[in-house]
Amino acid sequence: MxxxxxxxxxxxxxxxxxxxxxxxxxxxxxxxxxxxxxxxNKRNRGFDRTLSYIEYTVHAKCRMKCRHISQEDIEDIMRNGQINYSKSEVNESPCPVYAVQGYTHDREHIRVIFGQCDNKTKVITCYNLDQDFECHCPGDPVTKYEKAQKILN
Structure with missing residues (x-):
């Protein structure tokens, strides 16, 4: 022994x-x-609700302005919202996409689409689930009419 x-x-x-x-x-x-x-990156193993990593795409800023959704609303949804897994792409590689929704302080029902990759959480877009807004933001699909107008001009 x-x-x-x-x-x-x-x-x-x-x-x-x-x-x-x-x-x-x-x-x-x-x-x-x-x-x-x-x-x-280990952040890609689930939704990270750390606000210090948040960034906003140009498209998201446009949608927020058009739909009257504040940065405070986005951050509140990030902290407290529910992940809608049927609208999320959690296995997307290399960066998972999460659809997180909830109610703002003004009782608006919103969904925010977050992409998490590396050391960033990007706000991709946001929606008001109870009200439609007519928005024209960079990156929006072009309608057939608008495409025809561009071709003609």
């Missing part, structure tokens, strides 16, 4: 090192992990 003691100690230390490396790798939202030669 005395001859086996050093080997047992080495095995226990190796297990402890493996456990600590694994536990340390799970700590923190923004650490990158090597998986099969590919670097992935």
């Amino acid at each position: 005395k001859k086996a003691a050093p080997y047992l100690i080495l095995i226990l230390l190796a297990i402890l090192v493996i456990f600590l490396k694994h536990w340390k790798g799970q700590d923190g939202n923004n650490q990158n992990v090597e998986k099969g030669g590919k670097v992935t």
